[in-house]
Amino acid sequence: EKISAICINNTTYGMTGGQLGPTTMVGQVTTTSPTGRNLEYYGYPIKVAEHIALCDGTAFSARVSLDTVANIRKAKQAIKKAFEVQLKGLGFGFVEILSSCPTNWKMTPEQAHDRVRNEMMQVFKPGIYKDITEKSGK
Numbered sequence: 001e002k003i004s005a006i007c008i009n010n011t012t013y014g015m016t017g018g019q020l021g022p023t024t025m026v027g028q029v030t031t032t033s034p035t036g037r038n039l040e041y042y043g044y045p046i047k048v049a050e051h052i053a054l055c056d057g058t059a060f061s062a063r064v065s066l067d068t069v070a071n072i073r074k075a076k077q078a079i080k081k082a083f084e085v086q087l088k089g090l091g092f093g094f095v096e097i098l099s100s101c102p103t104n105w106k107m108t109p110e111q112a113h114d115r116v117r118n119e120m121m122q123v124f125k126p127g128i129y130k131d132i133t134e135k136s137g138k
Contacts, residue, residue: 001057004093007048009063009124010101018104022046025123030104034114045123049096053129059091060131065098067116071126081131090132098124 012030013019019032019055023045027036037045053061060082064075075097082093098120107115128134 004086007096010099012104014101014104022042027104049106049129052094057091061094062128063096063126065126067113
């Protein structure tokens with residue numbers, strides 16, 4: 001599809017109370033996993049940007065973070081690129097954004113940004129996972 005999608009990954013269903021979601025990290029406590037994400041029961045978290053990159057028709061897939069000003073600038077560039085491939089009719093554009101959730105994580109904003117940087121970015125590595133414009137020179 002020649003559309004773009006932006007996925008906010010804060011490792012929980014934050015808008016509905018902080019339940020376990022597909023990107024909840026192993027051991028992470030949520031309202032529906034009070035003892036933490038258990039591998040035997042829930043499996044591993046889904047790495048969305050990598051999975052989307054493997055799909056036919058994907059023109060651009062990236063993961064970015066909002067933990068620093070420099071990374072916010074990279075996020076802006078990735079979102080722009082996703083919309084550019086869509087507007088050029090090259091295929092599906094996708095950006096996964098690693099974001100904090102201080103309320104559900106019960107942290108200060110500073111602690112939450114540290115968690116994104118020191119924990120989330122270790123599991124969900126930022127980067128460009130597919131960009132057909134780099135291969136074709138467009």
